[in-house]
Amino acid sequence: MPLIETHGLTKRYPGVTALDTLDISVEPGVIGLVGANGAGKSTLIKVLLGLLPATRGTARVLDLDVRSEGREIRERVGYMPEHDCLPPDLSATEFVAHLAQVSGLPRVAARERTAETLRHVGLYEERYREMGGYSTGMKQRVKLAQALVHDPRLIFLDEPTNGLDPAGREEMLDLVKRTGRDFGIAVLMSSHLLGEIERVCDSLVVIDGGKLVRAGEVAEFTATLGSLEVEVEGDAGALAEALTGRGFEARGEGFLAHVGLNGADPYDAIRDCVVELEMGLVRLEQRRQSLEDIFRPDSPEGEADGV
Numbered sequence: 001m002p003l004i005e006t007h008g009l010t011k012r013y014p015g016v017t018a019l020d021t022l023d024i025s026v027e028p029g030v031i032g033l034v035g036a037n038g039a040g041k042s043t044l045i046k047v048l049l050g051l052l053p054a055t056r057g058t059a060r061v062l063d064l065d066v067r068s069e070g071r072e073i074r075e076r077v078g079y080m081p082e083h084d085c086l087p088p089d090l091s092a093t094e095f096v097a098h099l100a101q102v103s104g105l106p107r108v109a110a111r112e113r114t115a116e117t118l119r120h121v122g123l124y125e126e127r128y129r130e131m132g133g134y135s136t137g138m139k140q141r142v143k144l145a146q147a148l149v150h151d152p153r154l155i156f157l158d159e160p161t162n163g164l165d166p167a168g169r170e171e172m173l174d175l176v177k178r179t180g181r182d183f184g185i186a187v188l189m190s191s192h193l194l195g196e197i198e199r200v201c202d203s204l205v206v207i208d209g210g211k212l213v214r215a216g217e218v219a220e221f222t223a224t225l226g227s228l229e230v231e232v233e234g235d236a237g238a239l240a241e242a243l244t245g246r247g248f249e250a251r252g253e254g255f256l257a258h259v260g261l262n263g264a265d266p267y268d269a270i271r272d273c274v275v276e277l278e279m280g281l282v283r284l285e286q287r288r289q290s291l292e293d294i295f296r297p298d299s300p301e302g303e304a305d306g307v
Helices: 041-050 070-076 091-100 108-118 137-148 168-183 194-200 220-223 236-245 267-276 291-295 300-305
Strands: 004-014 015-024 030-034 056-061 078-081 154-159 186-191 203-208 210-218 225-233 248-254 256-258 280-288
Touching: 004 041, 015 041, 015 056, 015 203, 015 210, 030 041, 030 168, 030 194, 041 056, 070 256, 078 137, 091 108, 091 137, 108 137, 108 168, 108 220, 108 225, 168 186, 168 194, 186 194, 186 267, 194 291, 203 220, 210 220, 210 256, 220 236, 225 236, 225 267, 236 248, 236 256, 267 280
Parallel strands: 030 186, 030 203, 078 154, 154 186
Antiparallel strands: 004 015, 004 056, 203 210, 225 256, 225 280, 248 256
């Protein structure tokens, strides 16, 4: 059974189409929802939660219909919104415990689960402080805690690293990864940063202008051979030019050249060109393709997919 499934899902606002006949089928795991700002990611999450009605089409979450079973969906999922939504005069314990009770936990169980969850997100020592004095990173952790406290089967995370510095982003991504691994909770994480998706997600769904661009396992994309990285003693640009003349995709700058692995074997050609140009070969290694490589606008694949 798919975790999330949509058919022809469309959401229109006056003058704007946020989702355009979107068809996706997502299996359980840690899923990245990728797209530029304004691509329709937040709208999709709100429609899947039953918070926004779709204009047309169908969607199911955990095999529940978003149109008629929105309340049941929200009982089984957690949601971490992108925007700041924390009351500044409450402590993290008060806030998270209250939302645990709203989700149906008895008072004592809610307090126990709150303590456990705040420990998981690294706020146990700060749990009685008013949230108005929290840093951005601490506030993001509280939002993650309230999404987890009622032990949901699935959590929606809308730009969870928004506003964080590099260290804070790393810590948040570690928390997301541990949540999926240690608790076995499915995660749909919205982000416009491909590096974040590659680090923590098993699969990804790419949307642009409300349309599906690409979907599949992250490993399907990054396992593809990307290029050979060649370091030389000499002008790598001249080496790239010589390899291009032999029919290979190559570019070079300074002492480093990148040679595409597009079906032909470039190793002998690299050796011959290095010898002909009287260069010294310092290093030659295979470079694993990353999501940024695949979706970079000037890459052949990025142009083909319109990303």
